[in-house]
Amino acid sequence: DNRIMGGAQDNGSPFFTFDGTTTSVSEDVSSGDGSYAYFADNFCYTSSQNGNVLRLEYDANGNPSFENGWSSITPTNAKNQSFINPFVVDPNDEDIMIYPAGNTLWRNNKLSTLAFSQSGTTEGWSELTSVAVPDGFIISALAISEGNPQHRLYYGASNFSQTSQAPKVFRLDNANTATSGAVELTIAGVEDNSYIHSIAINPDNADEIIVVMSNYNITGIFHSSDGGNTFTAVEGSLTGDETNPGPSIRAASILPTKNGTLFLVATSTGVYSTTQLNGNNTNWFLEGANSIGNVIVNYLSSRKSDGRVVAGTHGRGAFVGQAEVGGAAVADVNVSSLTLQSKPGETGNTSFILSNTGEAPLNFNISVSGSFNSALSKANETKYTLNRADLSSTKFDEFRNKSKIAKFKTEPKIVKVSENNHNNSPLNLEGNDFLFLDDGDNTSDDFIGWGDGSAFDWYNEFTVSGNSFEMDSFHFFLRTEQAVSNDIYASIYDQDFNLLSEGTLSLSLAPTGDWFTISLNPKLTFDDGSTFYIELYSYSFIPFPAGADTDANIPNKGYYFNGVDYVGLNTISGYENAAFIIRASGTFGGGGGGNTNPVAVASLSKDQAEINESITFDASQSFDTDGQITQYLWNFGDGSTSAQQIATHSYSQADTYTYSLTVTDNQGATDQKTGQITIS
Numbered sequence: 001d002n003r004i005m006g007g008a009q010d011n012g013s014p015f016f017t018f019d020g021t022t023t024s025v026s027e028d029v030s031s032g033d034g035s036y037a038y039f040a041d042n043f044c045y046t047s048s049q050n051g052n053v054l055r056l057e058y059d060a061n062g063n064p065s066f067e068n069g070w071s072s073i074t075p076t077n078a079k080n081q082s083f084i085n086p087f088v089v090d091p092n093d094e095d096i097m098i099y100p101a102g103n104t105l106w107r108n109n110k111l112s113t114l115a116f117s118q119s120g121t122t123e124g125w126s127e128l129t130s131v132a133v134p135d136g137f138i139i140s141a142l143a144i145s146e147g148n149p150q151h152r153l154y155y156g157a158s159n160f161s162q163t164s165q166a167p168k169v170f171r172l173d174n175a176n177t178a179t180s181g182a183v184e185l186t187i188a189g190v191e192d193n194s195y196i197h198s199i200a201i202n203p204d205n206a207d208e209i210i211v212v213m214s215n216y217n218i219t220g221i222f223h224s225s226d227g228g229n230t231f232t233a234v235e236g237s238l239t240g241d242e243t244n245p246g247p248s249i250r251a252a253s254i255l256p257t258k259n260g261t262l263f264l265v266a267t268s269t270g271v272y273s274t275t276q277l278n279g280n281n282t283n284w285f286l287e288g289a290n291s292i293g294n295v296i297v298n299y300l301s302s303r304k305s306d307g308r309v310v311a312g313t314h315g316r317g318a319f320v321g322q323a324e325v326g327g328a329a330v331a332d333v334n335v336s337s338l339t340l341q342s343k344p345g346e347t348g349n350t351s352f353i354l355s356n357t358g359e360a361p362l363n364f365n366i367s368v369s370g371s372f373n374s375a376l377s378k379a380n381e382t383k384y385t386l387n388r389a390d391l392s393s394t395k396f397d398e399f400r401n402k403s404k405i406a407k408f409k410t411e412p413k414i415v416k417v418s419e420n421n422h423n424n425s426p427l428n429l430e431g432n433d434f435l436f437l438d439d440g441d442n443t444s445d446d447f448i449g450w451g452d453g454s455a456f457d458w459y460n461e462f463t464v465s466g467n468s469f470e471m472d473s474f475h476f477f478l479r480t481e482q483a484v485s486n487d488i489y490a491s492i493y494d495q496d497f498n499l500l501s502e503g504t505l506s507l508s509l510a511p512t513g514d515w516f517t518i519s520l521n522p523k524l525t526f527d528d529g530s531t532f533y534i535e536l537y538s539y540s541f542i543p544f545p546a547g548a549d550t551d552a553n554i555p556n557k558g559y560y561f562n563g564v565d566y567v568g569l570n571t572i573s574g575y576e577n578a579a580f581i582i583r584a585s586g587t588f589g590g591g592g593g594g595n596t597n598p599v600a601v602a603s604l605s606k607d608q609a610e611i612n613e614s615i616t617f618d619a620s621q622s623f624d625t626d627g628q629i630t631q632y633l634w635n636f637g638d639g640s641t642s643a644q645q646i647a648t649h650s651y652s653q654a655d656t657y658t659y660s661l662t663v664t665d666n667q668g669a670t671d672q673k674t675g676q677i678t679i680s
Contacts, residue, residue, distance in 0.1 A: 003063070005044065006299065006312045007034030013046040015064055018320055029056055029064050035084045040094040042112050051081030051101065055111065060616050060646050075099060075106045076120035088142050092150040096176045100139035103157065104132040130180035131172055136161030143199040144175060145206035151176040152206045154228065156196030164192040169211055171228050185228035187211065191218045198251040202261065203304045210252040210263065220249035221265060223277055236282030238272060255302040255309065257323050264309065266297035271311050292319045330358030337620070337645065338628050350628055385519045386490055386503040412560060413451035413544070433588045435462045435469065437554040437579035440601040440621055444477045444513055444547035444581055451543050457561035458546045459535035460582040464526045466596030467588040472523045474534050477547030477581035479513035485540045486510070490518060495531035500524055513547060523586065534582050551675055552579035553599060598624035600673040602661040608678045611654055615677065617647045624665040631664040651679040
């Protein structure tokens with residue numbers, strides 16, 4: 001991870017990347033006087049003067065920017081914040097933020113799901129009044145542990161009253177949930193009115209901490225190895241005297257390395273380190289004498305996973321160093337993402353393999369994130385029901401004979417749709433098992449019909465593979481334009497064209513297009529390997545009713561009636577890879593017991609671009625109904641490939657390129673999606 005971010009006086013919070021050689025152009029990701037910052041997995045958090053905190057979203061490359069979306073998450077009821085006000089995010093639960101305000105602490109436990117706001121919020125915030133520090137003190141520094149134990153908070157309070165008092169340090173275990181129980185820690189020998197500027201915690205052992213006071217001409221570095229029950233002054237060679245005063249200490253960091261624990265401090269005369277703490281006899285050694293030199297360093301950050309150390313200076317930017325960490329745990333997971341599907345009220349399961357290829361023990365926790373509330377809920381979404389077929393029914397023939405469908409082998413007309421001229425009512429492929437032919441998104445590419453209001457008859461052919469399939473509903477995309485009614489005849493046939501379910505339905509109007517959900521009573525079960533058909537017949541004088549996609553996942557399975565017989569949708573020029581948007585919904589399982597092929601869903605940020613313009617190729621909507629996708633392979637059509645789920649690529653020559661996405665599931669089954677992109 002080459003990302004770096006930090007606060008800068010009057011210059012916001014610059015974000016940039018540094019790969020050891022090249023530094024990217026920086027971008028401000030806060031405003032005003034930048035303060036504290038944190039990279040979380042799903043968001044980044046920055047702050048500026050008076051404790052204003054922002055949550056910024058990442059782009060596809062994991063880079064934060066205001067352009068990606070942002071919210072102000074400052075607790076609006078908090079008061080008495082410092083001008084440069086710290087905060088911490090719990091690395092073991094990144095929905096937790098601890099935020100000081102004056103002499104109290106505030107905690108938010110839902111960072112990732114906070115509603116959008118540009119003026120702060122009360123959502124998720126609670127004041128922890130029982131762990132406040134005494135009046136006359138402000139909480140000036142805090143740190144939270146990575147492990148052994150997790151969720152341990154240390155916070156320091158500095159005296160702002162008119163009387164002389166020593167600073168205070170507190171420890172709060174289980175700070176992710178605790179509302180009381182803070183323990184005051186005593187630092188023997190600390191001078192009155194010392195200002196606690198930083199607290200550092202050993203990432204492997206939360207009992208080991210360093211507390212830093214930043215005043216001049218005091219002892220400013222205290223170490224504890226027993227959770228703060230006892231402290232030892234370790235300023236040693238940095239102490240100085242009245243004739244040659246030592247530097248002001250600004251921050252500290254504790255970094256486990258292959259050669260032992262490395263202790264680092266940021267001071268007014270540079271960065272110093274030691275691997276041997278020996279009380280007042282501790283020897284500190286200047287780091288980067290020919291690079292950082294003796295410039296003021298206000299903050300330090302180190303990372304155990306790769307040994308990267310970043311020093312933030314006063315006026316000379318950031319400096320990056322490297323320690324030989326070695327002996328680290330290295331997590332290896334056999335998938336990049338998992339899809340967990342279940343119907344409302346039911347359970348689902350999936351699996352993955354986690355292994356440790358490193359040298360040290362691996363500590364881990366598992367959390368689940370994703371879109372759970374957007375799945376189709378049958379109880380709320382189903383408005384219409386199709387019943388068992390009446391085998392003596394003549395409804396279909398009656399409708400056809402009365403209609404103006406006598407086109408006699410003419411070709412239907414097509415109306416192209418722009419990106420936002422119809423509803424985007426979500427029908428997510430989550431929370432249920434689906435059979436579908438279209439491109440898998442929630443909108444229609446085009447609408448098809450005769451163009452003059454004549455009745456239009458269309459259907460999709462579905463093949464069940466890998467397991468039996470119990471269908472309880474189906475969904476389709478349709479629009480009504482200026483029609484005053486929306487009447488259809490719907491029917492379902494088995495592979496021998498035996499009528500199974502049918503009904504005439506008066507649907508709601510959808511002038512610009514919308515989803516319709518039809519439940520089945522009773523449900524229909526199809527065996528592994530069988531075929532069935534869902535047919536729709538619109539007769540409400542709608543010129544272009546039938547939603548269709550030109551880039552179907554499974555083409556050549558959509559048909560329409562031309563007045564004499566059924567004709568493939570792929571016979572229309574430009575629709576060789578098209579399908580009508582009709583989806584069968586239900587449950588796989590119980591009939592076949594074999595493996596169901598995964599479904600590749602390819603999405604591009606644009607299908608027309610210029611030479612050397614970056615294009616995002618996104619396979620994240622691909623899925624596997626009975627397992628997980630373990631491999632992705634993009635072939636960009638110019639000789640280049642990528643195994644990333646979400647890849648970026650640019651083309652060096654103008655041409656029309658055919659790209660493909662191949663996905664492989666955990667049992668070796670594959671699916672491929674192809675498309676074209678034009679470069680000019």
